[in-house]
Amino acid sequence: MIIVLIGLPGSGKGTQGRLLAKKLNLSHISIGDMLRQMIEVQSQEGFLIKECIAQGKLVPSDLVNSIVKDFLSQEQYKNGYVLDGYPRNLEQAHFLMEFANHPIKVLFFDIDEQVIIERIRGRFNCGNCGQIYNQYSIKPKIKGVCDICGINNFIYRNDDDDEQTIKKRIQEYKIETYPLIDYYKNNAGFYIIEASKNKKEVELFLDKMLEII
Numbered sequence: 001m002i003i004v005l006i007g008l009p010g011s012g013k014g015t016q017g018r019l020l021a022k023k024l025n026l027s028h029i030s031i032g033d034m035l036r037q038m039i040e041v042q043s044q045e046g047f048l049i050k051e052c053i054a055q056g057k058l059v060p061s062d063l064v065n066s067i068v069k070d071f072l073s074q075e076q077y078k079n080g081y082v083l084d085g086y087p088r089n090l091e092q093a094h095f096l097m098e099f100a101n102h103p104i105k106v107l108f109f110d111i112d113e114q115v116i117i118e119r120i121r122g123r124f125n126c127g128n129c130g131q132i133y134n135q136y137s138i139k140p141k142i143k144g145v146c147d148i149c150g151i152n153n154f155i156y157r158n159d160d161d162d163e164q165t166i167k168k169r170i171q172e173y174k175i176e177t178y179p180l181i182d183y184y185k186n187n188a189g190f191y192i193i194e195a196s197k198n199k200k201e202v203e204l205f206l207d208k209m210l211e212i213i
Contacts, residue, residue, distance in 0.1 A: 001026070001080040001213075002102045004087070004188075006180055007109025008173055010119040011195045014084055015132050016109075016202055021082040023210065031085035033130060034071060035059065058176075064088075065095045072099075089176050093183055104188040105213050107206075108181060109195035113170060120166050127153040138199065189213055 003020065005013040014030065021028035038046040039053075045067060052059045068086055071077075080102045087093040097104070122136040126146040133140060133154070144152050184190045191209060195202060 002100055002104045003080075003082045004096075004104055004106045004184070005082065005084045005109065006106060006177065006184075007193075007195060008111060008113075008116050008170055010116040010123065011109035011111045012119075012199065012202060013107070013109045013195070014130075015199060016193075016206060017082050017084045018131075019203055020206060020210075023207075024080075024082070026080050026082055027077060028082045028084060029072070029077075029086075030130065031064070031068065031083070031088075034067065035064075038067060058088075061089060061091045061095075065092060068092075069095075069099055087180065090179055090183060093180055097187065104184075106180075106184040106188050106190045107193055107209075108184075108190065109193045111195040113167075115196045116170060117163060117166050121163070124154050124156045126151065127155045 001024070003017075003024075003026070005017050007013040017030075018028045035049050039050045040046070045063060048063060049059050064086070072081065078101070083096075087096050118136070119134060122134040123132065124135065125132045126149060128151040129146060129149040131146055131148045132138070141147050144154075146152070146154075181190075191213065193202060193205065193209075197205075
């Protein structure tokens with residue numbers, strides 16, 4: 001099974017995607033993490049990605065598609081995976097549909113924009129395992145220590161405290177990604193998640209959904 005997660009930054013799709021992948025015994029694949037790994041190994045693709053990010057540009061779809069296809073063609077992903085952050089637009093969605101070797105199920109995390117702003121302004125994550133936290137609502141059980149891997153290496157985004165920057169990112173995401181909603185309604189199993197609810201309520205809803213997808 002291939003599960004695609006669609007939702008605004010801060011909608012909780014990363015957190016729920018990891019839980020979902022664990023329950024289904026599948027890999028949770030964050031495209032953002034994948035691209036950062038490409039930069040770290042200093043490959044030619046990584047250099048191009050780093051250049052795009054430095055210029056404030058989106059990484060070209062043909063480059064992202066090539067990287068994703070090579071990555072997902074590995075033996076360990078033959079039984080499926082949970083995709084977080086890809087596809088981002090219709091071009092990428094068409095590409096995924098061409099090489100996907102399992103039925104695609106899409107989970108759309110529907111959420112109010114004001115809730116997004118509140119979540120993002122307090123968000124940080126573990127630099128080691130990627131676990132997401134929030135200084136207002138989801139703090140580590142032990143201050144300064146990740147609940148999952150026990151490492152003290154947290155990352156904060158500089159633009160997460162600026163409301164105007166957050167609103168701009170929301171609008172950019174909507175313009176590029178929301179056309180996927182109509183596309184997947186007609187081309188895949190499509191399910192809406194009420195993501196404004198708290199983490200546990202969303203998790204319980206997803207547990208029930210697993211029985212039908």
